[in-house]
Amino acid sequence: MKRFCPNDLALPNVTGLSAYVPGVQPSESGWTKLNTNENPYPPSCRVANAIGKECERLRLYPDPTSKELRHALARYHGVNPSRVIVGNGSDDVLNLLFRTFSGADRPAGWTVPSYSLYPVLAGIQGCVPVLCEFDSDIRLPAAAIERCGANIFFLTSPNAPTGVAFPNREIDRLAGRFPGVLVIDEAYVDFARESAIALLDEHPNLVVARTFSKSYSLAGIRVGYAVASDAVVALLDRVRESYNVDRIAQAAARAALEDRTWCTETIGRILATRQRTLQRLAGLGWHTYPSEANFVFTRPVEATGRSGKSAAADLFEWLRAGRVLVRYFPCNPLTEAYLRVTIGTDSQMDRFFERVKSWPKNA
Numbered sequence: 001m002k003r004f005c006p007n008d009l010a011l012p013n014v015t016g017l018s019a020y021v022p023g024v025q026p027s028e029s030g031w032t033k034l035n036t037n038e039n040p041y042p043p044s045c046r047v048a049n050a051i052g053k054e055c056e057r058l059r060l061y062p063d064p065t066s067k068e069l070r071h072a073l074a075r076y077h078g079v080n081p082s083r084v085i086v087g088n089g090s091d092d093v094l095n096l097l098f099r100t101f102s103g104a105d106r107p108a109g110w111t112v113p114s115y116s117l118y119p120v121l122a123g124i125q126g127c128v129p130v131l132c133e134f135d136s137d138i139r140l141p142a143a144a145i146e147r148c149g150a151n152i153f154f155l156t157s158p159n160a161p162t163g164v165a166f167p168n169r170e171i172d173r174l175a176g177r178f179p180g181v182l183v184i185d186e187a188y189v190d191f192a193r194e195s196a197i198a199l200l201d202e203h204p205n206l207v208v209a210r211t212f213s214k215s216y217s218l219a220g221i222r223v224g225y226a227v228a229s230d231a232v233v234a235l236l237d238r239v240r241e242s243y244n245v246d247r248i249a250q251a252a253a254r255a256a257l258e259d260r261t262w263c264t265e266t267i268g269r270i271l272a273t274r275q276r277t278l279q280r281l282a283g284l285g286w287h288t289y290p291s292e293a294n295f296v297f298t299r300p301v302e303a304t305g306r307s308g309k310s311a312a313a314d315l316f317e318w319l320r321a322g323r324v325l326v327r328y329f330p331c332n333p334l335t336e337a338y339l340r341v342t343i344g345t346d347s348q349m350d351r352f353f354e355r356v357k358s359w360p361k362n363a
């Protein structure tokens with residue numbers, strides 16, 4: 001009998017796929033973790049309460065449509081519940097969008113650089129990626145997107161990893177001209193000035209994806225959602241796994257959403273720390289993009305005045321050796337000279353700057 005070889009049986013686009021590489025999650029304590037844009041503050045204490053109560057009902061399946069959470073999100077955004085879909089993290093929502101609107105003859109597009117999960121989801125679909133490159137000022141390449149021919153286009157705003165956000169007036173114009181589905185991935189929008197949710201009524205082709213992982217401090221629970229037209233949500237609902245969001249996650253997200261005071265307070269603290277961090281980086285003379293997210297993207301400079309790929313790689317290693325984790329993206333000319341640093345607490349940022357100060361190339 002022929003030897004069993006799963007690679008011969010799997011889809012060629014899956015055997016050729018490189019998996020998404022998440023940021024490191026160290027298992028031991030003692031790290032200053034500024035690498036995965038988590039919120040440094042705990043979630044609202046109402047979350048623990050809600051989870052405790054939900055534990056009594058764990059023998060029952062969750063609501064398959066996350067009905068109460070959908071309704072709460074619909075009230076929050078002032079839309080009909082039929083325009084909201086909830087997912088197992090916004091990654092699940094992005095996956096639903098790729099599965100519904102992209103395939104071998106349905107190209108998907110995104111800007112470069114942006115979220116490195118998009119190529120993986122496109123690869124699983126076997127779809128042709130259509131890439132629209134940023135210039136070094138990270139200006140929206142609107143004309144290129146308009147005529148790129150993608151069936152669905154993903155625009156991360158605020159952008160990852162730079163933190164630059166695109167104004168609604170530019171997104172408005174783009175949504176009116178782009179003939180396919182335009183997804184605005186707003187994972188970081190609660191740290192920004194405006195959201196494209198305000199544009200949804202004007203543009204039935206617009207989808208806004210959001211997450212509870214960042215501003216609500218619930219990365220460990222996995223809840224995301226999208227707001228779109230009824231017709232788009234109805235399609236995504238056909239593709240969605242029937243119990244895609246568990247009971248604990250639905251209850252936790254509802255509780256977090258209700259506690260506006262806690263959410264506003266922690267966002268305010270992060271914004272204040274971001275402002276101080278930007279000032280300190282400017283003091284070092286490092287170019288840092290204007291961030292509307294809970295991270296900054298900065299270009300380290302050696303004492304010799306040299307910056308570039310080797311400086312960024314060297315500082316990344318130096319920080320890691322000192323148990324300070326940040327994120328480095330060496331594979332793109334626009335990102336190779338920069339480090340992405342999550343905004344933590346003030347004392348975490350002090351630790352980051354202490355380590356920068358002792359960087360041998362800074363001496």
Ligand SMILES: Cc1ncc(COP(=O)(O)O)c(C=O)c1O
Pocket residue numbers: 036037088089090091092115156160185187210211212213219222223224
């Ligand atoms: C741009 C962007 N979109 C989506 C996500 C995924 O968020 P979630 O935790 O909701 O899956 C992330 C996570 O870091 C992200 O950076």
